[in-house]
Each structure stands twice: as C-alpha cells, then as structure tokens.
Amino acid sequence: MNRQFGIGGLSDPRIIKFLSVGVLNTVFGYAVYAILIFVNVPYLIALFVSTVAGVVFNYFSFGRMVFHGYGGWFVFGKFVISYGVVYLVNAALLRTLTKDFLFSPYVGQIICIPPSILLSWLLMNYWVYKKD
Numbered sequence: 724m725n726r727q728f729g730i731g732g733l734s735d736p737r738i739i740k741f742l743s744v745g746v747l748n749t750v751f752g753y754a755v756y757a758i759l760i761f762v763n764v765p766y767l768i769a770l771f772v773s774t775v776a777g778v779v780f781n782y783f784s785f786g787r788m789v790f791h792g793y794g795g796w797f798v799f800g801k802f803v804i805s806y807g808v809v810y811l812v813n814a815a816l817l818r819t820l821t822k823d824f825l826f827s828p829y830v831g832q833i834i835c836i837p838p839s840i841l842l843s844w845l846l847m848n849y850w851v852y853k854k855d
Contacts, residue, residue: 740789741844748784749836752777756832766821766828767814774810778803790852798851805846813839 752773759769782802786792813835820831 737789737848738844741785741847742840744784744788745840745843748777748781749840751780753832753836757829760828766817766831769828770814770817770832771810774806774813778806781806785847786852790847792852794852801851802847805843805851808846809839809842812842 755776756769756773759772760766764772782799786794786798786802813832816835816838817828817831820826820834821828824831826834
C-alpha cells in the first residue's frame, strides 16, 4: 500500500539510481544557482535560470540512467511541466525561508533541496516515466 504513494522504502532499485544521479544533477543545478547569486542575480531569477539549465541536463541523465528511455517529445513535455511544478514549490519555499525566516539565499536553497527531490521523484516515477 505504501508503494502507491511513493514511500515504498529503498527496495525499488530506481530509487537508489535516482538518488545517485540526483546528486550529480543537484551539484550542477546548485553550482549554477550559487554562481548567479555570487554575481548578484536576484535569488528567484537565479533559481529559474538554474532550473532551466538543469532541465535538459536532468532529462538526459534521469531518462538514460534511471528510467532507461526518453519517450520523445511527449515525455519531454511532461518532464518540463514537472520541473515547472518543482520550480514553483521550490520558489515559494525559498521565498518564505529568505523573507520570513531570514535565511541567506544559499542556505535557503540548501534547505529546499530535500523537498524538491521528493517531489521530483514522485513526478518522475508516477507521471513522467510511468510504466502502464
């Protein structure tokens, strides 16, 4: 029953692959974000640019290494929509952390990573690359 909700433990080998590939993707995305913050780009714009830069990079890494396929333009469209959702949730959380809790944009984004990873996994596994 728990597997229906994406909380089936680490028994699904795709979770381990997703997390492993996700480390690479996260380092790439955070590096783009941090560089933009360092050069004084506003944090929500930096987050948007790093998300856009990461979409293509992540599509090929997740598609090839985790879900073993791409699925063409339809799957890519779902992938982009998924990252749009992740961006909106991440941006709302980041704004709350920086404005209401006074975290720096660097620390705020680090705090946003775990919920973004969970949301990404749920969207990728149960919608974008769903096996019927």
